[in-house]
Amino acid sequence: MPVLRINNYLDYYRLRAQSKDLHALAGRYDNTATTEFVNRTIWEKIAPGRADVLLDIGCGDASLLKMAHGRVLECIGTTSTPEEKARLESALPDLRFIVSTGQVLPLESGSVSKIVCNSVLLLIEDESDVRAALREMVRVARTDATIWVGEIPTRDEAEYYGQYRGNSMFGFLRHLLRHQGLRAFFGMIRRWLKAVVGTEQIILNAARGFCLEPERMIALARDCGLLLTTYSRHKELDAAGKVADSKFRYDYVFTRSETIPLPQNVTDARCQPKTPSPPTLPRMAGT
Numbered sequence: 448m449p450v451l452r453i454n455n456y457l458d459y460y461r462l463r464a465q466s467k468d469l470h471a472l473a474g475r476y477d478n479t480a481t482t483e484f485v486n487r488t489i490w491e492k493i494a495p496g497r498a499d500v501l502l503d504i505g506c507g508d509a510s511l512l513k514m515a516h517g518r519v520l521e522c523i524g525t526t527s528t529p530e531e532k533a534r535l536e537s538a539l540p541d542l543r544f545i546v547s548t549g550q551v552l553p554l555e556s557g558s559v560s561k562i563v564c565n566s567v568l569l570l571i572e573d574e575s576d577v578r579a580a581l582r583e584m585v586r587v588a589r590t591d592a593t594i595w596v597g598e599i600p601t602r603d604e605a606e607y608y609g610q611y612r613g614n615s616m617f618g619f620l621r622h623l624l625r626h627q628g629l630r631a632f633f634g635m636i637r638r639w640l641k642a643v644v645g646t647e648q649i650i651l652n653a654a655r656g657f658c659l660e661p662e663r664m665i666a667l668a669r670d671c672g673l674l675l676t677t678y679s680r681h682k683e684l685d686a687a688g689k690v691a692d693s694k695f696r697y698d699y700v701f702t703r704s705e706t707i708p709l710p711q712n713v714t715d716a717r718c719q720p721k722t723p724s725p726p727t728l729p730r731m732a733g734t
């Protein structure tokens with residue numbers, strides 16, 4: 448199908464799993480240097496040790512897991528679709544992947560000591576789902592866990608950069624004409640024609656994402672049971688390969704609060720405060 452119309456980021460990453468280039472799963476186009484830099488920075492900040500169990504929620508192209516492999520007790524990456532999991536497993540058979548969204552993690556409570564969720568929450572549209580994901584991190588975290596939540600933008604970046612959000616080809620062409628001029632407009636018509644007669648695909652994504660100012664993000668996380676350790680402007684590499692501050696994104700490091708707040712209207716034994724326990728390897732829930 449030449450034009451694919453989608454309304455959420457799960458389908459977006461499902462499609463990216465078709466790419467020959469594994470890095471397509473990291474969602475940074477051809478900027479592999481930034482993916483390497485960002486994951487290296489996370490690794491240094493959370494400083495995992497031999498006894499740690501590391502969970503990378505939305506592990507992208509598994510850059511962080513490759514760093515962790517053999518240097519921690521156990522490392523697990525989640526992918527939001529089975530297509531991404533299959534793609535990663537065929538390229539990296541020694542690593543462990545599970546299919547899961549951040550909102551429902553199929554892992555035992557209190558089983559993970561380092562949790563990373565980088566450049567993921569910004570892909571979730573509803574704040575209630577972001578809350579669910581933060582609560583799941585708290586649930587699976589050990590009492591002394593370190594929890595990295597990275598790349599939360601303070602505003603809607605797509606809107607700021609004038610990106611088209613919708614799934615009408617005519618709407619997209621009108622948007623290009625208005626915001627980028629005739630050259631972009633005719634360039635897209637040429638791509639569209641090539642897509643109709645060839646194998647090229649045009650993806651139109653109408654999904655919205657999540658953004659929040661640091662003060663409100665910290666309060667939201669606290670509500671879900673996460674206590675702030677530090678936060679800072681997200682760092683990335685600019686076009687010249689120099690380290691630069693992201694315009695809108697922030698990174699947060701949390702610990703788990705001793706008391707885990709219960710989700711509203713839910714009575715669930717998983718959410719009761721836990722006492723510190725000896726390390727247990729995470730198992731899939733129900734196994």
Ligand SMILES: C[S@@+](CC[C@H](N)C(=O)[O-])C[C@H]1O[C@@H](n2cnc3c(N)ncnc32)[C@H](O)[C@@H]1O
Binds near residue numbers: 457482486508571
């Ligand atoms: C931009 S990539 C980030 C990859 C990696 N964390 C990094 O920073 O290099 C987004 C990742 O989030 C995953 N993802 C998308 N929606 C998700 C959700 N609701 N819950 C968990 N993961 C999700 C995708 O499968 C993909 O692996």
